Amino acid sequence: MLVFLGCKNKLSKKEERFEVKKQPNIVMIYTDDLGYGDISAYGATAIQTPAIDSLAKDGIAFHNAYATAATCTPSRYSLLTGMYAWRKKGNSIASGDQPLLFDTSKPTLATVLQSAGYKTGVVGKWHLGLGGKGGPDWNGIIKPGPLEIGFDYSFLIPATGDRVPCVFVENHNIVNLDPSDPIKVNYKEKIGNWPTGSENPELLKVKPSQGHANTIVNGISRIGFMEGGKAALWDDETIALELVKRSIGFINANKEKPFFLFLSTHDIHVPRVPNKMFQGKSSMGPRGDVILQLDWTVKQIVSELKSQNLLDNTLIIFSSDNGPVLDDGYHDQARELVGDHKPAGNLRGGKYSALDGGSKIPFIVRWPDGKNKGMTSNALFSQVDLFKSLGKLAGADTSKYKDMDSQDQLDILTGEDTTGRESLIQESFAGPLSYVRGNWKYIEPLEGPKLVPWGPIIETGFEITPQLYNLGEDPGEQNNVALDYPEKVEELRAALMDARKG
Numbered sequence: 001m002l003v004f005l006g007c008k009n010k011l012s013k014k015e016e017r018f019e020v021k022k023q024p025n026i027v028m029i030y031t032d033d034l035g036y037g038d039i040s041a042y043g044a045t046a047i048q049t050p051a052i053d054s055l056a057k058d059g060i061a062f063h064n065a066y067a068t069a070a071t072c073t074p075s076r077y078s079l080l081t082g083m084y085a086w087r088k089k090g091n092s093i094a095s096g097d098q099p100l101l102f103d104t105s106k107p108t109l110a111t112v113l114q115s116a117g118y119k120t121g122v123v124g125k126w127h128l129g130l131g132g133k134g135g136p137d138w139n140g141i142i143k144p145g146p147l148e149i150g151f152d153y154s155f156l157i158p159a160t161g162d163r164v165p166c167v168f169v170e171n172h173n174i175v176n177l178d179p180s181d182p183i184k185v186n187y188k189e190k191i192g193n194w195p196t197g198s199e200n201p202e203l204l205k206v207k208p209s210q211g212h213a214n215t216i217v218n219g220i221s222r223i224g225f226m227e228g229g230k231a232a233l234w235d236d237e238t239i240a241l242e243l244v245k246r247s248i249g250f251i252n253a254n255k256e257k258p259f260f261l262f263l264s265t266h267d268i269h270v271p272r273v274p275n276k277m278f279q280g281k282s283s284m285g286p287r288g289d290v291i292l293q294l295d296w297t298v299k300q301i302v303s304e305l306k307s308q309n310l311l312d313n314t315l316i317i318f319s320s321d322n323g324p325v326l327d328d329g330y331h332d333q334a335r336e337l338v339g340d341h342k343p344a345g346n347l348r349g350g351k352y353s354a355l356d357g358g359s360k361i362p363f364i365v366r367w368p369d370g371k372n373k374g375m376t377s378n379a380l381f382s383q384v385d386l387f388k389s390l391g392k393l394a395g396a397d398t399s400k401y402k403d404m405d406s407q408d409q410l411d412i413l414t415g416e417d418t419t420g421r422e423s424l425i426q427e428s429f430a431g432p433l434s435y436v437r438g439n440w441k442y443i444e445p446l447e448g449p450k451l452v453p454w455g456p457i458i459e460t461g462f463e464i465t466p467q468l469y470n471l472g473e474d475p476g477e478q479n480n481v482a483l484d485y486p487e488k489v490e491e492l493r494a495a496l497m498d499a500r501k502g
């Protein structure tokens with residue numbers, strides 16, 4: 001028996017290694033509003049992010065990777081469905097009581113990985129709607145949600161940190177909800193007696209700069225009105241810690257199987273309320289402090305994988321859902337204290353915009369076997385491709401998913417393909433799409449405001465005439481060369497039209 005076991009061990013070690021290579025665990029750390037220039041791995045000097053930088057040192061840092069949109073909901077929708085979000089109406093920034101945005105009969109990255117034998121979990125910000133037609137039944141069973149689209153476990157901030165209700169939802173229920181104190185939520189009018197930012201500004205510890213003047217929870221006024229569920233309210237200062245704890249719980253519960261953890265951080269979205277470990281630790285106020293908190297999150301996850309001997313069998317992907325913003329609705333000194341730091345690096349625009357600052361994001365892939373360790377890749381990559389690329393890596397049959405925007409681009413992720421996607425499409429917060437092919441970028445014309453209208457001071461990139469940029473020579477999109485290359489404009493316009501038809 002012993003001999004047999006020993007022999008089996010020897011034999012299976014090889015097989016196991018093969019298996020291991022075929023089905024590594026996948027941990028995706030998906031950050032919120034982190035800009036291309038916000039981490040030291042991408043050139044920031046005013047702030048140091050050693051844990052994230054280590055991922056880049058041990059992996060591949062992509063410098064030409066895009067989220068599909070310049071806001072959260074469509075970027076996440078595309079990542080999970082493998083489809084551009086603009087193909088379906090109603091996929092722009094979701095409200096806090098939005099019904100689930102997914103068609104539960106269609107595949108998602110989570111169902112694909114699940115079908116390949118993975119245990120799948122999502123921890124953190126969701127912002128993709130919950131519940132059926134009437135929206136979430138907060139006091140009952142909250143479904144459909146992630147569990148109905150391929151996740152085995154979910155622990156969620158249901159929408160965003162700045163939207164009510166300020167509670168966590170674990171699987172189908174609000175955590176710690178006392179049935180004798182039910183939650184009421186309303187996005188149209190005030191509900192209940194809790195103070196609001198507009199009526200009781202003296203109660204606020206952070207004042208809103210735009211919107212965010214509804215119900216006050218933990219001294220912070222939010223978008224939307226709520227009352228009840230006191231025992232279930234989250235504590236903003238410990239959200240990052242809670243998400244790390246739940247992620248580690250998921251890793252530990254599933255370490256015997258291949259697992260996919262989608263850790264969707266609240267950082268560095270507003271409200272930026274760092275834990276006391278990080279308060280005042282950067283030179284940039286709360287926005288800098290929560291970047292340090294994010295780096296700490298990465299460190300905790302990597303350390304846990306290491307201590308569980310899982311690091312050599314786990315693919316880690318680190319990225320962001322859209323570009324950066326300073327003042328995104330609260331007076332948190334982000335603008336005043338930014339100094340020389342450039343959240344979008346050398347890119348123009350930021351969150352919300354059609355320009356590259358809106359959706360070109362940091363994207364780091366750390367392979368368990370150290371594949372192409374330390375490489376910098378300029379291959380064109382879109383997060384929409386994670387659906388098929390990770391599906392393929394997991395051994396799922398992705399060929400059956402036809403007519404999708406997602407492409408199998410695993411070779412880009414491994415660093416083998418250094419050219420990348422032929423083209424991709426970016427979505428701004430309203431209307432116009434941009435089309436990137438090789439070094440060229442075309443932004444379709446749109447009559448609209450030059451700056452994001454509600455106040456973050458970000459260029460939208462909207463022009464009433466077509467724009468064409470040569471990103472190779474002009475990554476900062478300073479020189480619109482549309483008039484010099486009318487054929488190129490026409491070629492890209494037609495290609496975008498074609499892609500739109502699907």
Ligand code: NG6
Pocket residue numbers: 032033071072073093127160162210211212223269270322328329454
């Ligand atoms: C905007 C909010 C902003 C943020 C954003 C969504 C105002 C004035 N601004 O409407 O604070 O919540 O929506 O951000 O309310 S995202 O990263 O989730 O897309």
Ligand code: CA
Pocket residue numbers: 032033071072269321322
């Ligand atoms: Ca975001």
